[in-house]
Amino acid sequence: MIGTLQRAIRAKQILAVLARHGFAAALGRLNLPSRRRIRPAAGPARGTGERIRLAAEELGPAFVKLGQLLSARPDIVPHEILLELRRLQDRVRPLPFQILRPVLTAGLGRDPEEVFAELDERAIAAASLAQVYLGRLRSGEAVAVKLQKPDLRRTLETDLELARRITARLSRHVPAFRAIDLSGALAEIHEGVLRELDFRHEARNQAFFNARFPSGGPVFAPRVFLEFCSEQVLVMERVDGFSVTEAETLPAATRRRLAAAGAESLLRQVFLAGFFHGDPHAGNLLVTRDDRLCFLDWGLAGNLTPRLRTALADFWEAAVRQDAESVVRIALELAPESARTDARALEQEVALVLREELDFAAGRPALGRAMVRLLFAFGQGGIPLAREYALMAKAVLSIEETGRLLDPDFDLRPHADPVLRELRRERTGARAVARRTHEAARHLLPSLGELPLELSRLVRRLGHDSLAIHLHHRGLGEHDDAMKVAANRIALGVIIGALIIGSSLVVTTGAAPRLFGLPALGIVGYVVSALLGLRVVWDIIRHGRHH
16 A cells, blocks of 8 residues: 555656656646646756656656666667767765665675775765775775665666556557557666666676776776675776866877777677677776776676677678668568568668768768667668667767767777678688588587498388388378369360250251150250259359369
């Protein structure tokens, strides 16, 4: 009962905030159970995307996360709204450390003093889901400690359930939302939010990245101390640096080198490793004192299978060539078999996007924006692609914007070319062919070992005349029945024809006995042939011409 009352109160709060930000008209069409009329609030004129962003920030962590994860779905979110959702701010006033201390103790499974030689109780960063503190382990390593706020799961579950109900009503009552799988997207986002609540996923993502890309390179992730990580606690090395947004004081050559390093790293993550940071915007990139880039916040990461990576490379190259037909063909190959679309209309839309975003002669091409807009065109055209492609498009857009923040003349293409060449070598080079040959031989050799025994058995059966081959032709039964029916009708037709001819000859002789002045035998022949003919016609009408 208390839970139901809390949900009802929260639902009224959500509706009030949405109405205050200009969505009263849309809410009025949802047939909500409230008797109070939802009235719009006066305020400055703003675009739809900005109003959605401001409402999400006011509604709190669940809706902020919902907006952030929706910004990774360019297949269902228009580009203008997506850009606003990417600006969602998740900075709040920090809670006192004493409120989070029980979370730290439970996550470590022991008293914090047994793990940390020192721990600053002042948070250096605070968001809706977590706060970050600096400390030092008893072993001497300087660390950053990310602590999840208490009792978050229940609050998030309540808000996401209410969002699901509002979304279902939108899909039913607002025509513009019917073509969008909002319910499916929300279910996927719900799963993503719950995954982010488990910091062990983030710890494993960082550890995997550092194993795949050693930390001595120009790009790295903070080393994690897995023995101290849990669902609500993440302990990682402290990285001394500053945000990319503050890098304007660096020399131009250093900024260009950092932009190139970040772009090449993300492209290698996507095309070669098949594992990539899902949100490399400027706030998640740290410039270290030795001019390297540190990727932070690995809660959202994408995974691509070899097939998806290969198709993505072809997709990328076709887009750069502005080959709309190839882009649509590749998208159709990746789409589910149930997908239905007007390929010609989609080609026209794709050609428009490529011309507007990748006009190399007119100015700087925007590959990230092109990918985002193409995925939205596919989604609107009835071609749903894998979630990982949407996440990849957002990641490319983020790294391209970050690159231009560091270097106004940044172009992603030159950094993609060597990575794509390496991918081609991986697919078609001598080492790749040798690997595939080895794998084929490994699967074939066990069967070849059994071949002499099977051949021996076959020869023995041939020698004893015990070999029988059973052939079963599927679908021939119907043809056999049809041939029999046709043969019967032909034979009946010949008989009818013979009766008519014979009866006519009898009639011409004028032989007795007579009936109606004509030879009775001829009249009988005509009647019998007429009856048989009617039977054939009735059989054809009743069973159809194919039977």
